Amino acid sequence: MKLQRKNRLRASAVGALAVSGALLLTACGSDNNSGGTGTGNSAAAAKNVKCEGAKGKLLAAGSSAQKNAMDLWVKNYMAACSGVEINYKSSSSGEGITSFTQGTVGFAGSDSALKPNEVEESKKVCKTGQGINLPMVGGPIAIGYNLPGVDNLVLDAPAIAKIFNNQIKKWNDPAIVKLNPGAKLPDSAIQSVHRSGDSGTTQNFGKYLGKAAAADWKYEAEKKWPAPGGQGATGSSGVAAQVKQVEGSIGYFELSYATSQSIPTVKINTGAAAPVAATSENASKAIAAAKIKGTGKDLALSLDYATKAEGAYPMVLVTYEIVCDSGNNPDSLANVKSFLGYAASDDGQKILSQHGYAPIPTEINSKVREIIAGLK
Template identity: 35%
Template sequence: MKFSSVARVSVVAAITALALTSCAANEGSPSASGSASDSPAASNLSGELVGVGASSQGTAQTTWGAGFQTANEKVTVNYDPSGSGAGRKAFIAGGAAFAGSDSALSDEELAGSFGTCKADTKAIDIPVYISPIAVIFNVDGVKDLNLDAATLAGIFSGKITQWNDPAIVALNKDAKLPDAKINAVHRSDASGTTKNFADYLNQNAPDVWTEKPADDFPYTGGEGAQGTSGVVDAVTNGTNMIGYADASRAGKLGVVKVKVGDKFVGYSAEAAAAVVAESPLVEGRGANDLAIKLDRKTTDATHYPIVLVSYAIACETYKDPAQGTLTKAYLEYITSEAGQKAAAEKAGNAPLSADLSKKVATAVGSIK
């Protein structure tokens, strides 16, 4: 198995030199499952595969990279978890074979050109990772915390600033909430996790969260932190903190139960996957573009609405056929039953459903 420590990719425009470190260097060193059935079949593939993007995929990409390299000893997989926005920019500029993104390509991005792709062809969004977003907290004297969408929107927009605010007290009658300032942490980088979190707030509390969901955090208050790790570190090491992060990174921090219908619900991979299963594809896109329009207004307490679908963004047809072959093989592995199982064991994400897996297999199979 090979893990190169740094791979440098030259890209145009704003990205002139992007340092890319391997999965293992970026997110620790979990390996793929030890059983042969959990690794991709051996092949004669060779070369370097560069991905850039969502830090939410960090643990999964480490696991996938290890499994793929074990079966393909002449391949090096490098994934830089520098954020969804950075990943899409690098891919569009031609500096990565694929992007990992918690946001699908926008209409504006799809209308442009892609440096990695063959001229006059487009990129496609392929779901590879489904995970709940945990609202994490570290508050003196508080072990359990219930919040609804309107209260969360008030906290992160800066309208609710004290932990013993009446809106929070009303939802937590048995908690000893401190008379202390709320320190709310958000992503400082362009983040699909932010966009998904904001989309939940905007769908369920539009009178409070009035800004359109976007990768950039829209309000000026609170504390910004770089990447998933930055948010988790800030909440862990601060006082009276709250933030949001991919659930795989929640660790031992307190996790908010959110109100769904008339109950308060904790996250689970299954509850998050239930929301995805009932959400339609975005209309008006190519047959193999599988961007999902998440419906987060559920009142079913078996569902968890703060969920992200993270994509691998790849070319329909690659400018370099060898890169197309390598990317296609890698995506076939990570979206296979074995690849999804390996990631779920390490990251706790929800494997793709049978119905979505069929669509994904068709989309990946179309890559040239």
């Protein structure tokens, strides 16, 4: 009887391990670009999340750039705080800000800081304060491409600008050939793909080109795509899907989308000793040099898109969670503080680098935590 009981226990343990492994493989193999959460991360999060006072539903919306990070955070957080349901609608930064200023969400995600007119608009919702920017997610904007036989494509800012401005139209253009000696570049058309809706990723992409390729990119850095030609797609997931499917295509999106779909990414010739790859580590080197340009509790950052520092990937973005510094909806305030507190915690930030994002530098993140704790 003792032997039978021991065998049953052993079989039960093996079964549980198999189920756990299956769940992990399902998460990692998911084609919704969630990137997987990892059972270990959920367990770790459960020990550190402060759930006190949080209950019911929390609605949020905005940036699709942080969707994969948000998926990870939501799963881990809800595993720790079983009485709370987080619903983040991934759309665009513009839609997220609109939802926030209309008072329909507890917080919004945006890849660009609030403009002065948006701050003014937020005061209607933040009865005793205004909307502020809390940097929560960093990472590289990757340039993904579909060019069979070319595994290490190198471009510089002027070439990228001309491709997306419909001035370089063939893959064997002399400018691309010069940057890729020895590569077998085909005499075929380039199909560039951009975001069709208002997008903070587009705006950050434009900021990079405006700084690093000023002579070739004359457009203002706005959320709406400004250049002629190319094909539009919905969200970063739509751009990545087009690049994955269409041979000869090229598009911009967050690294996590390239990683999850095995899309090769461009190395950028910044003028440093060697071209720089789009990695979390290389993006962190650029983000670490960011300066806070916001005032008061606003932590909007100024990034150096034209950096030539060794190993620093210059095409980066920071996604902000937008909240009221005071005057938050009392029905959602506890949930907002609890959830964002987890996202800014060591555990919340640690999982970012494992999934194609870059954690916010410690010096800045400590201020984020302090402000979250003081929201009212």
